[in-house]
Amino acid sequence: MSSKLLSEVGETLYGSRWQTDLSRALDVSDRTVRRWVAGTDDVPPGVYDDLQRLLTEKAAKINTMLKQGGWDWLD
Numbered sequence: 469m470s471s472k473l474l475s476e477v478g479e480t481l482y483g484s485r486w487q488t489d490l491s492r493a494l495d496v497s498d499r500t501v502r503r504w505v506a507g508t509d510d511v512p513p514g515v516y517d518d519l520q521r522l523l524t525e526k527a528a529k530i531n532t533m534l535k536q537g538g539w540d541w542l543d
Contacts, residue, residue, distance in 0.1 A: 469511040474504055477519050481526055494518055 478486035478501075481493075487505070491498040494515060503509040 469516055471505045471507050471511075474501075474511060474519075477523065481522055493522055 475486075478490045482489040487501045488498045491501045494501070500509070504511045504515075
């Protein structure tokens with residue numbers, strides 16, 4: 469997995485200050501995530517599955533919110 473993809477997924481999930489939140493979600497230290505991003509250490513293969521799961525969960529939450537409606541306050 470490229471550090472670019474890891475960064476894109478992290479930012480999509482948690483915003484611009486994503487590294488600490490992602491490290492908590494993956495149960496690794498934030499230093500580990502920083503080493504992955506820097507390319508100092510390789511991202512373990514199983515992390516891809518974890519990231520896919522986190523993205524799927526986030527998408528499901530967003531879809532639920534959209535289906536519930538109640539967005540008339542935006543008008």
